[in-house]
Amino acid sequence: MSDTEKQGELEAARARLETALSTLAHGVAKSSTALETTAALAQEKTALMNRVTALEHENLKLHEQVAAHALMPESPESSAATAENARLKQIIEQMEQDKAAIKGELDKTIGELENMLEDA
Numbered sequence: 262m263s264d265t266e267k268q269g270e271l272e273a274a275r276a277r278l279e280t281a282l283s284t285l286a287h288g289v290a291k292s293s294t295a296l297e298t299t300a301a302l303a304q305e306k307t308a309l310m311n312r313v314t315a316l317e318h319e320n321l322k323l324h325e326q327v328a329a330h331a332l333m334p335e336s337p338e339s340s341a342a343t344a345e346n347a348r349l350k351q352i353i354e355q356m357e358q359d360k361a362a363i364k365g366e367l368d369k370t371i372g373e374l375e376n377m378l379e380d381a
Contacts, residue, residue, distance in 0.1 A: 299374060303374070306370050306371065316356055319356060320356050320357070320360070323356070324353065327353070
């Protein structure tokens with residue numbers, strides 16, 4: 262085999278090696294980005310779950326207050342209790358809507374995370 266042929270084979274091998282290294286570097290960068298995004302989505306999910314838990318706790322307290330007001334005997338303060346009961350029911354309704362919105366965001370985040378994991 263002549264020096265020219267050997268040199269040609271070495272150049273071809275070098276080119277294949279550079280291509281393989283480039284592909285590997287691209288894959289590592291893509292995986293790194295996917296991991297960073299997954300971590301961010303996981304943190305967002307945790308924050309949303311904490312927010313849902315806090316809303317559920319607050320909602321329970323408001324339900325207890327509504328129940329306590331409902332059990333109050335009729336008195337000259339009845340209209341004030343009725344107004345407070347209505348106010349608390351309105352707050353509960355808003356919290357239920359907030360909870361539904363947060364759960365929607367959470368479902369969307371989970372879906373995005375699942376899609377990213379399937380693509381990775």
